[in-house]
Structure formats: C-alpha cells, structure tokens
Amino acid sequence: MSLYAMQKFLFALNREPEVQRRYAEGGDTRTALLAGYDLDDEEREAIDTGDIGKLYVLGCNGQLLMHFAPLLGIPWADYLEAMREGVRKYGPVRAGIYAMTTGTDEKVAGV
Amino acid sequence: MSLVFAGVCSHAPGITGRAHLADPAVKDEFHAQFHRFGEAMRATKPDAVIVIAAEHFANFFMNNMPAYAIGMADSYEGPIEDPKWLGIEKHTIPGDAALSQRLIREVMQTVDVAYAEEWKFDHGIMVPLNFLTPNFDTKVIPVNINCQGPPLTPLHRAWAFGEALRRACDKVPERIALVGTGGISHWPATPDSGKVNAEWDAEFMRRWCANDREGMLSLDDYGDEATYREAGQGGFEIRTFLSVAAAARGKGEIFHMKAIPIFAVTCTAATMSVE
Numbered sequence A: 001m002s003l004y005a006m007q008k009f010l011f012a013l014n015r016e017p018e019v020q021r022r023y024a025e026g027g028d029t030r031t032a033l034l035a036g037y038d039l040d041d042e043e044r045e046a047i048d049t050g051d052i053g054k055l056y057v058l059g060c061n062g063q064l065l066m067h068f069a070p071l072l073g074i075p076w077a078d079y080l081e082a083m084r085e086g087v088r089k090y091g092p093v094r095a096g097i098y099a100m101t102t103g104t105d106e107k108v109a110g111v
Numbered sequence B: 001m002s003l004v005f006a007g008v009c010s011h012a013p014g015i016t017g018r019a020h021l022a023d024p025a026v027k028d029e030f031h032a033q034f035h036r037f038g039e040a041m042r043a044t045k046p047d048a049v050i051v052i053a054a055e056h057f058a059n060f061f062m063n064n065m066p067a068y069a070i071g072m073a074d075s076y077e078g079p080i081e082d083p084k085w086l087g088i089e090k091h092t093i094p095g096d097a098a099l100s101q102r103l104i105r106e107v108m109q110t111v112d113v114a115y116a117e118e119w120k121f122d123h124g125i126m127v128p129l130n131f132l133t134p135n136f137d138t139k140v141i142p143v144n145i146n147c148q149g150p151p152l153t154p155l156h157r158a159w160a161f162g163e164a165l166r167r168a169c170d171k172v173p174e175r176i177a178l179v180g181t182g183g184i185s186h187w188p189a190t191p192d193s194g195k196v197n198a199e200w201d202a203e204f205m206r207r208w209c210a211n212d213r214e215g216m217l218s219l220d221d222y223g224d225e226a227t228y229r230e231a232g233q234g235g236f237e238i239r240t241f242l243s244v245a246a247a248a249r250g251k252g253e254i255f256h257m258k259a260i261p262i263f264a265v266t267c268t269a270a271t272m273s274v275e
Helices: A003-015 A017-025 A027-035 A041-048 A052-057 A062-071 A076-090 B024-043 B097-107 B123-132 B155-170 B198-209 B224-231 B233-248
Strands: B003-009 B048-053 B068-071 B075-078 B091-094 B114-116 B139-145 B176-181 B249-260 B265-274
Touching (some): A017 A027, A027 A041, A052 A062, A062 A076, B003 B233, B024 B123, B048 B155, B075 B123, B097 B114, B097 B139, B097 B155, B123 B139, B123 B176, B139 B233, B176 B233, B198 B224, B198 B233, B198 B249
Parallel strands (some): B003 B176, B048 B139, B068 B114
Antiparallel strands (some): B068 B139, B249 B265
8 A cells, every 4th residue: 555656656747747748658658657656556557547436545635636637538527427436346435635425426516 | 014915715726627617607706706806906006925825736745745835936837737627828927036035034933934946836826816916927925835735734833824924024015915725615626526514614704704813723623633524625725714814913804705516615705904
C-alpha cells in the first residue's frame, strides 16, 4: 500500500507536461515512467489502465484525481460515475479524506 | 492603514468550468454578485491583492508541505489546469517580489511562514481572480494555507496568521486588498459533489459576519473531526475565512450564499469592513 507514491505520481502528472507526454506515449515509455514510483502491482495497474474507480477507492485525494480524468478524456459526469462504479466493484474508500458519504445510486448534482 | 479591502469567496472550478451546465438564471445571479464583489474590491483601488487560497497540490505536496506559504515573485502563471476544463485561459499574472518580501519579513515576526519564488495558480486563485481582476492586470500576492494534506494547521494558528498579515499590511505604504477563498461546506471531487450542509454554512457565516472569534475557533463545532463529518473535506478551507476575519477585525456583509450543486459548493461572496 503506497498511497503516497500514487499521489506523488498524480501530482507530477498534473504539473509536468513531460510526465504527461511519457504517460500518453504508453508502452515501454509509460512502464519506465511508472517504475520511478514505489507502487505495488494493484496501484501500478490502476494508473496504467486509468482506473479512476480503483484509484478513488485506494484513497487518492480527489483534488489530485479529478485532473487525471480530463487528461484521459473523461468528462465530469463520467468521472463521478467512475468513482461510484469503483465503490460498487471494490468496496468503500480505504484511506484518505475523500470517502464517499452518499449512496452509489445518488446523484446530488444531477450528474 | 494600508489594508483597504477584505472579503471571502468560493473558488470551486465548476463556477467557471461547468457554468454551461448550471441553470442560466441561477448561474447569472451568482456571477453577477461575484462581479459586484470584484467591483467593490476594485473601488478601493488596491495596489496589490493578497489572495489567501487553499490550493490543491499545484505547488505543494506531502513531500514538503508548508502550513503557510506566501509567494515572492514578480509574476505567476495560471491556471495550472486545462483551460478548457476550468473555463479560464492561461495568463501571466503580475506579482511584486519586493512587496512580498516586506510582508513576509513582518509576518515572520510571529508566524513561521514559507516563501515561494515559483507558484502556479490553480482554480483556488484563478476562479476568484476571474471576477476580482477580470483582466488579470492587478498585482497578486498568493498565500496558501494547507487545507488538503493532514495534519492541518490548527484553527487558532490560522487566526494568528491573519493577525500577522494585518500587521504586515499596516507596515507597508501600498494599498492592499485581502481575499480568502474556499469553503464553506462541500464534498468536492467525490461522488458526493454537489452536497452541502446549508445549516452549517449559515451558522458559520453568521459567526464570520459577526467576527465571533471564539465561535469560529470552537473545536467542538469546527475542529477537523467535526468539520469533516458535518461539512466535508472542503470545509477545512474555512481556515482562509478565519485569517481574513482576524486581519479585517470588522463585520461581514454577504453578497451571495446559495448552493449551486453543479458547482459543488454553497457559492459565497462576502466582504468584511476593515476596522
């Protein structure tokens, strides 16, 4: 469990065009990029596959995570739904200060 | 007296980035009040605007997290976010390193503040500036209170920080405006986005408007555990409001305080008299 490393990756991704480029290139370039962070297999796979729901459940701070979604081309409503789907699939948020307090079928803002 | 304006406002990215998804009448009313808030600030002819924001990992991370930081550069860049996502184009915003340094030196007499000669503005500063200084042509001095990565600074220290800022403002000849951004209750960037606690917001802002120091510093009501439970992680940002109240010493006037769920917050703009 290395929530710190996952969040550090997202911090770098949000700030640095070069990290964005290496992530977007995929393949060996992305593998080398992610190897620079102390991630376990579950975390590395969640980042590699852009699994917003898993990253949310693992406890990533929403202020870091919400920028990963547009980078992946995911609109706002789909980002919220991806987190709900993560909770449906993987259970409640395991760490951090961004736990869900509404039900997975609730849409407070209509999206 | 060189503090010429004090106020607080929301900074949620949806205010500009998801404006097109809101009920136009509701959005227009809030934007109009937010612009009126900006006009009130500009009417005081500030030489520089101190924006106390609670940033969101644009500059500071848990590898080296300052409780308090003040920018000390002659210019800043923002927004760090995708301009299309935020609905605000990239700008270079003027700063004033020399003025920052004078303010920081005085703040340091009582608060161990970090300084930063590089600072990328995120929505915490850019959304307010969109209404405060729509041409992004007024000098800005960015200030951050860590409200994202616990442990967070205690409330009474946010108050002391506001007092220090006031003392620093009073020592410089420039006309300074002070704006705190963030809060009030909200659960941003979660599936709960849009949820607020209207009762909590009303009571907190009642205390803020009355400049009720004891009421705002109540750990039973606004300590981190109570705030997380009643007002969400976004509620931690009331620290910026506390600092402004401590600096201004006056009474508040609310321009707008109404939840707009698609903006994920009780959309707030309020001034405080400088006493």
